[in-house]
Amino acid sequence: MIERTGRAPRQRALTRLRRNGATPEAIEQLLRESAVPLIESTACTFIWRGDADGVGVEHRVVGWPVPLALRRMRGTDLWHATVELPRGSRVEYRLLVRHGDHTGSVLDPLNSRRAVGPTSEMSVVESEGYVTPDWAVPDPAAVAGELSDVRIPSRALKRDVRLTIYLPARMRRDSRLPLLVMHDGGDFLTYSSMATVLDNLMHRRLMADCVVALDHPEQRLREYAASAAHGRFLTGELVPLLERRLPLRGGPSGRVLAGASFGAVAALSAAVRAPGFYGGLLLESASLRYSVVGRDLAAGALFEPVVRFVNELRAKPRVVTERIFQTFGAYEPLAEPNRAMTEVLQRLAGEFRVVEGLDGHNWTNWRDRMLDGLAWLFPGEARLIYP
Amino acid sequence: MTRAILLGPLGASPALARELSTLDIDGPVALITAGWEEGERNDAEVDRWLGGGTRNLGLYGRRLDVLDSDGEYAAAERALRARLAELREVYLLRLRHALAGADAIRRRFAGSRRHAGNELDEALTAVRALDDGHAGAVASARADFYAALPPHHRPVIQAHRDAVAAIVGECAAVAVAGGHVGVLNECLHLSNVSAVLGERPLLAWSSGCMAVAERIVVIDDTDPSLRPDEVLDAGISAIRGLVPIADAQTRLRHRDPARLSLLARRCAPRVCVLLDEGERLAWDDEHLADLRGVRVLSPDGAIRSAAVAA
Numbered sequence A: 001m002i003e004r005t006g007r008a009p010r011q012r013a014l015t016r017l018r019r020n021g022a023t024p025e026a027i028e029q030l031l032r033e034s035a036v037p038l039i040e041s042t043a044c045t046f047i048w049r050g051d052a053d054g055v056g057v058e059h060r061v062v063g064w065p066v067p068l069a070l071r072r073m074r075g076t077d078l079w080h081a082t083v084e085l086p087r088g089s090r091v092e093y094r095l096l097v098r099h100g101d102h103t104g105s106v107l108d109p110l111n112s113r114r115a116v117g118p119t120s121e122m123s124v125v126e127s128e129g130y131v132t133p134d135w136a137v138p139d140p141a142a143v144a145g146e147l148s149d150v151r152i153p154s155r156a157l158k159r160d161v162r163l164t165i166y167l168p169a170r171m172r173r174d175s176r177l178p179l180l181v182m183h184d185g186g187d188f189l190t191y192s193s194m195a196t197v198l199d200n201l202m203h204r205r206l207m208a209d210c211v212v213a214l215d216h217p218e219q220r221l222r223e224y225a226a227s228a229a230h231g232r233f234l235t236g237e238l239v240p241l242l243e244r245r246l247p248l249r250g251g252p253s254g255r256v257l258a259g260a261s262f263g264a265v266a267a268l269s270a271a272v273r274a275p276g277f278y279g280g281l282l283l284e285s286a287s288l289r290y291s292v293v294g295r296d297l298a299a300g301a302l303f304e305p306v307v308r309f310v311n312e313l314r315a316k317p318r319v320v321t322e323r324i325f326q327t328f329g330a331y332e333p334l335a336e337p338n339r340a341m342t343e344v345l346q347r348l349a350g351e352f353r354v355v356e357g358l359d360g361h362n363w364t365n366w367r368d369r370m371l372d373g374l375a376w377l378f379p380g381e382a383r384l385i386y387p
Numbered sequence B: 001m002t003r004a005i006l007l008g009p010l011g012a013s014p015a016l017a018r019e020l021s022t023l024d025i026d027g028p029v030a031l032i033t034a035g036w037e038e039g040e041r042n043d044a045e046v047d048r049w050l051g052g053g054t055r056n057l058g059l060y061g062r063r064l065d066v067l068d069s070d071g072e073y074a075a076a077e078r079a080l081r082a083r084l085a086e087l088r089e090v091y092l093l094r095l096r097h098a099l100a101g102a103d104a105i106r107r108r109f110a111g112s113r114r115h116a117g118n119e120l121d122e123a124l125t126a127v128r129a130l131d132d133g134h135a136g137a138v139a140s141a142r143a144d145f146y147a148a149l150p151p152h153h154r155p156v157i158q159a160h161r162d163a164v165a166a167i168v169g170e171c172a173a174v175a176v177a178g179g180h181v182g183v184l185n186e187c188l189h190l191s192n193v194s195a196v197l198g199e200r201p202l203l204a205w206s207s208g209c210m211a212v213a214e215r216i217v218v219i220d221d222t223d224p225s226l227r228p229d230e231v232l233d234a235g236i237s238a239i240r241g242l243v244p245i246a247d248a249q250t251r252l253r254h255r256d257p258a259r260l261s262l263l264a265r266r267c268a269p270r271v272c273v274l275l276d277e278g279e280r281l282a283w284d285d286e287h288l289a290d291l292r293g294v295r296v297l298s299p300d301g302a303i304r305s306a307a308v309a310a
Helices: A013-020 A024-033 A185-191 A194-203 A228-245 A262-273 A301-315 A335-346 A363-368 A370-377 B016-022 B034-039 B044-049 B059-069 B071-110 B118-148 B155-169 B181-190 B207-211 B257-267
Strands: A038-040 A043-049 A054-058 A068-072 A078-084 A090-099 A102-106 A114-116 A121-126 A146-154 A159-167 A179-182 A211-216 A255-260 A280-284 A321-329 A349-357 B003-007 B029-032 B173-176 B202-205 B215-218 B230-234 B242-246 B271-275 B280-284 B295-297 B303-305
Touching: A013 A024, A013 A038, A024 A043, A043 A068, A043 A090, A090 A363, A146 A228, A159 A185, A159 A228, A179 A228, A185 A194, A185 A211, A185 A363, A194 A211, A194 A370, A211 A228, A228 A262, A255 A262, A262 A280, A262 A301, A280 A370, A301 A335, A321 A335, A321 A370, A335 A349, A349 A370, A363 A370, B003 B016, B003 B271, B016 B044, B016 B173, B016 B202, B029 B181, B034 B059, B034 B181, B034 B207, B059 B071, B059 B155, B059 B181, B071 B118, B071 B230, B071 B257, B118 B230, B118 B257, B173 B207, B181 B207, B181 B215, B181 B230, B202 B207, B207 B215, B207 B242, B215 B242, B257 B271, B257 B295
Parallel strands: A179 A211, A179 A255, A255 A280, A280 A321, A321 A349, B003 B202, B029 B173, B173 B202, B242 B271
Antiparallel strands: A038 A043, A043 A078, A054 A068, A054 A090, A068 A078, A090 A102, A090 A121, A114 A121, A146 A159, A159 A211, B003 B280, B215 B230, B271 B295, B295 B303
16 A cells, blocks of 8 residues: 555655566556555656557646656556645646547546536546545535525626525524625536535534525626626625515625636626625635736637736725635646735735635635635634533 | 632533532522523533532523514614624724734844833733723623613513522522523623622533633634634623633644733733633632632743642
């Protein structure tokens, strides 16, 4: 077995394999006894076995070669590549296998850990120290909140908008709860176990009970791209409607917008267009593209409104909300723009917190940051409860 | 004169009956488990540990009944809760900055030959002023609330207060369990428990100790929202001169002397007492009667046995 301790073994598994003779039986034994990719301290070794003309790792980790080419161990059908992966990291990837002119993208057949997103399924490698948070898995003791779908007409968006409303299990007649509006809410429910996360965090009182409106976008790349119409929908239609119909606290401290990637841009843009209306923002891996001079041609046409919006924000930052929680994955391409925007975001809020996860631009990373973000934006009462 | 025994969180089978016997009482014990909220009546085990025959005052249930029965009071109380939440939010915001200021001064002089004497004292004074100001603002908000809606003019509240007074009147001691310290404190105030205690001895444990003190100070280094050590509210002041810090083993993780010193000096002249499982403090109005085995925070940031520090 590969040792999974904090100390690196004296020799890595593949070195021992080579030294002892990489026979088919020895390779079989190694793969039978080891989790793949091999994690040895901070070394991560990707492995593929079979005949091919080339094998690589398809990934979005800034700092690793793209694609990460695997080398064939001489005299064997074992392909491998070793890269550094710090403790506590998590990376999603696929394998690229080339036969002649054809390259196929496949899940790692030696690794059963998977992550499913809206557009693809990925293999997952977790380094030592990464643990799925216990609040992200169903807890039989936690009473589930109530989810219901509604459609509301929007003049701003010129269409009916579908939302899923989450009401917490402890909701009482006299409750006056804060409201969280989540962009890409349907995807958060499906790919980030958002209902389970909310159930558990509220049950454990790590966050305050709140009502959550989960948005299902239809024209996502247009409506979330710093669109004025989307801001009018949120501020002029959705929030007032929900505050009339549900026992909500109202006021800036009772309103928080959240989103990931383009959804985070939509949240930030809506708050900037309505200064003082929202009390908090949860921005995960925000697509904060900007240009220092000229246009950001690499970003493409879809990003043009975003680049204009972010450029204006950088030129004239002003306070628009009470709290901003910013998070992103250290390995994702958007890490650098997010780091660069930290100072600007700080100037948009009374209080600011940033957390960098050792992960990428994906739904599991955004799930894993929820405790930090939601507990900070909606402080719970767990600290008042003693044994 | 109030006599009391304060305990840390209870273990698997605490000797509560033996603790009661040291108080030399003759009669049943009034039990307060309001901090357990909806679980208030799940008190069979504690009743057994106390020797049986306890009378649960049902303070949490009484509070719910008041809120259900007296709509005007419930609406006003909701507004009070919102006001207190706002006060707390602003206090915590200012407190973070004040504590960061004190920390910056400490670090500024850490490598210097000159000791940060006056500068640190002034930073500490600013933090203490915030604590005192917040405690005063909370007291003032409560005073305004009770002036507008005198509880003794509210029939439902008065009926519950009378019932509580009658039960306590038949009891020889009062036991206060832990749980949600904020809810427990609200319930103690609403039922005016401090007014009916008389000279009955108190046996309190965990956050029960915090709620019977003058000032409730909450510490929690595991808090995911990173709130600093805070003055939450005034307790019922049956115990004076102490700030009980319950469950310190779990909650007080960062024990660097600078932090502990600041905490001790923020709370002075009250003494911060750490109460973990198995620890006890016997107290009376006149003096700390039995300090053996109790740990306190010293102004220099050390955790010492109270016998040495006193």
